[in-house]
Amino acid sequence: MDLSLSTRTVGDRTVVEVGGEIDVYTAPKLREQLVELVNDGSYHLVVDMERVDFLDSTGLGVLVGGLKRVRAHEGSLRLVCNQERILKIFRITGLTKVFPIHTTVEDAVNATD
Amino acid sequence: MATVELRFSAQPEHVRTARLVAAAVARRAGVEEAVLDEVRLAVGEACSRAVGLHRSNGLTAPVRVVLTEEEKSFSIEVGDDVPGPADGSSVSGIAAALDPDSDEEDEMGLAVISGLVDDVSVTTGEGGGTIRMSWPVSGGSDLP
Numbered sequence: 001m002d003l004s005l006s007t008r009t010v011g012d013r014t015v016v017e018v019g020g021e022i023d024v025y026t027a028p029k030l031r032e033q034l035v036e037l038v039n040d041g042s043y044h045l046v047v048d049m050e051r052v053d054f055l056d057s058t059g060l061g062v063l064v065g066g067l068k069r070v071r072a073h074e075g076s077l078r079l080v081c082n083q084e085r086i087l088k089i090f091r092i093t094g095l096t097k098v099f100p101i102h103t104t105v106e107d108a109v110n111a112t113d
Numbered sequence: 114m115a116t117v118e119l120r121f122s123a124q125p126e127h128v129r130t131a132r133l134v135a136a137a138v139a140r141r142a143g144v145e146e147a148v149l150d151e152v153r154l155a156v157g158e159a160c161s162r163a164v165g166l167h168r169s170n171g172l173t174a175p176v177r178v179v180l181t182e183e184e185k186s187f188s189i190e191v192g193d194d195v196p197g198p199a200d201g202s203s204v205s206g207i208a209a210a211l212d213p214d215s216d217e218e219d220e221m222g223l224a225v226i227s228g229l230v231d232d233v234s235v236t237t238g239e240g241g242g243t244i245r246m247s248w249p250v251s252g253g254s255d256l257p
Contacts, residue, residue, distance in 0.1 A: 023132075024161035025125035054132075056157050057221040085150050092228030093221060 005033050010109045014042040019051035022059030034066035043075025046108040055086050060093060078108040116182040120175040123167035131178050132157045135189055142182040143250035151229045158222040159191035159244040166195040188247035197237030
């Protein structure tokens with residue numbers, strides 16, 4: 001299964017909906033997408049991972065890279081995820097302390113903290 | 114003797130194949146269904162790391178994956194051909210990955226593996242490195 005990406009704007013946030021498998025092969029596509037958004041001036045990103053079937057450390061690295069980029073512009077990168085097997089990877093790497101993780105896109109879009 | 118042995122050219126697109134094969138053999142060996150996700154992730158991390166090492170060192174040799182079904186466990190060895198220090202490599206983990214000046218994204222793979230797998234060993238030597246992981250199996254395999 002390949003990676004699917006789509007973006008939409010909600011207020012001042014840009015929601016990136018990701019589907020499929022994020023691994024060493026597909027992660028560069030996600031990286032390109034995040035870099036492109038930041039270069040185009042979108043500094044408040046919400047990455048919706050509800051349709052992600054697989055995530056590895058390469059994918060985590062891309063998300064961390066995205067976070068560094070938006071932070072350089074005083075922006076934010078929030079994640080939406082309810083899947084236990086995906087959340088587990090964030091927990092074992094300590095990244096739950098780094099990313100705000102929301103249960104719905106609506107929550108993430110409205111979050112201001 | 115290995116139950117299944119896999120060699121693939123060090124290209125990212127083949128890592129998914131290695132994950133699928135490892136999960137299929139693990140299931141057949143009797144690894145619990147709930148643990149298969151961990152097997153899939155761990156072998157993917159080990160293979161991604163090996164692919165990265167081969168590519169960054171310009172090696173054309175394939176990455177090796179050895180899947181072995183034993184009486185009470187199922188083990189996976191992922192080997193690369195990149196010589197390393199004989200004292201093994203360190204897991205620098207998340208602090209290094211978050212350091213804006215570092216380029217250690219790949220070491221997060223080892224952090225994931227060590228967080229997921231109880232029985233894991235990472236060895237490096239002149240002939241290359243090996244990540245060995247094993248999981249318990251529930252009784253013998255009764256599948257036809």
